[in-house]
Amino acid sequence: MTVPPFIFALFDYDFAMIEIERKFLVRHTNWGQPESSRRIxxxxxxxxxxxxxxxxxxxxxxxxxxKVQGEGLMRHEINTDIDAAQGQKILDELCVEPPIQKTRHVIAFAGKTWEVDVFDGANDGLIMAEIELSSEDEQFDLPDWIGPEVTDDDRFFNSALSSHPFQDWGVSYDDLIASKEAA
Structure with missing residues (x-):
């Protein structure tokens, strides 16, 4: 599936890119000093x-x-900066509730960059790590704080967490990790 060209015309976009990422639950938060942390x-x-x-x-x-799903793990992603007043108005009045709230920590490990999202708000208790790859078969080392992979589980997409937050799942984070490891 490709993105129709007219979609790109809707944006005064900074770039259009292909994203290939894998997602994992996080066993513990002993990942050392992050390169950076930011609130999202x-x-x-x-x-x-x-x-x-x-x-x-x-x-x-x-x-x-x-974001538009492509083949396999590939997704098309088009980003554009928007005016702060417009952005806040959209967040406050037009978006599906509840918003995703998280702190993103950027962590280097074995020559790769990991983004670890510690969720709060309606997704409090959920911690996920993502790694972006240049190809689906790219090899990488897993830190000891990485838990089960959830790349293929749509429930862990941020868009899904917005409409069905972790707090509504009726499971503790430890039980979630145990159930994913047992699967």
Whole structure:
């Protein structure tokens, strides 16, 4: 599936890229000193089969992102910066509730960059790590704090967490890790 060209015309976009990422639950938070940490709030304008559009606030900056599922792990991602007043209005009035709230920690390990999201708000207790790859078969080392992989479980997409947050799952984080390891 490809993104129709007219979609790109809707954005004065900074770039369009292909994203290949894998997601994992996190066993513990002893990952050492992060390279950086930042607070993120994001809301979704729409969530549909294989695509979503979100607005994200990081500090005082706002960005709108369109994501469209491609083949395998590949996703098309188009980002554009938006005006802070518009971004906040969209988050406050137009997005699916509740917004995703998290702190993202950037951690280097074995020559790779990991982004670890510690969720709060409606997804409090959930901790996930993502690694972006240049190909689906790229090899990488797993830190000891990485738990079970959840790449193929749609419940762990941020768009899914917006409409069905972790707090509504009726399971503790430790039980979630145990059930994913047993699967």
């Amino acid at each position: 709030e994001q809301g979704y304008l729409f969530i549909a089969e294989g695509r979503s559009m979100r607005v994200r606030r990081t500090g005082e900056a706002y960005e709108m992102t369109l």
